[in-house]
Amino acid sequence: MKKELFNELLQSVKEAAVIERGDAKPSRRFEVRTANDVVDVRRKLGLPQTKFARLLGISENTLQNWEQGRQKPAGPAKVLLKIAAKHPKIVLESAV
Numbered sequence: 001m002k003k004e005l006f007n008e009l010l011q012s013v014k015e016a017a018v019i020e021r022g023d024a025k026p027s028r029r030f031e032v033r034t035a036n037d038v039v040d041v042r043r044k045l046g047l048p049q050t051k052f053a054r055l056l057g058i059s060e061n062t063l064q065n066w067e068q069g070r071q072k073p074a075g076p077a078k079v080l081l082k083i084a085a086k087h088p089k090i091v092l093e094s095a096v
Contacts (some may be wrong), residue, residue, distance in 0.1 A: 038066045041085045045092060057096045
C-alpha cells in the first residue's frame with residue numbers, strides 16, 4: 001500500500017474514533033436496514049412465512065415478494081400489518 005493512501009486511511013480511522021466518542025459529528029449518515037417492515041412484523045409474531053401468509057390470507061409468493069421488496073402491501077393488508085406490529089398477541093389470538 002502506498003504511504004499516502006495508508007496515511008489517508010489512518011486519518012479516517014482517527015476521525016471515526018472521534019465521532020464514535022461523540023466529540024465530533026459525522027459529515028453524513030447512512031442507514032442500512034437488513035429487513036423490511038413486513039419481515040420485522042413476521043419475526044415479532046414468531047411465525048414462518050407459510051403460517052404468516054395464511055394468517056394474512058395471502059399466498060406465500062405474495063409474502064415473499066413483500067419481504068424481498070419486489071412489491072409492497074396495500075389497502076387492508078397494510079392496515080393489518082400495522083395492527084400486528086402494535087398488537088401481536090391480538091393478531092395471534094384471532095388466528096386460533
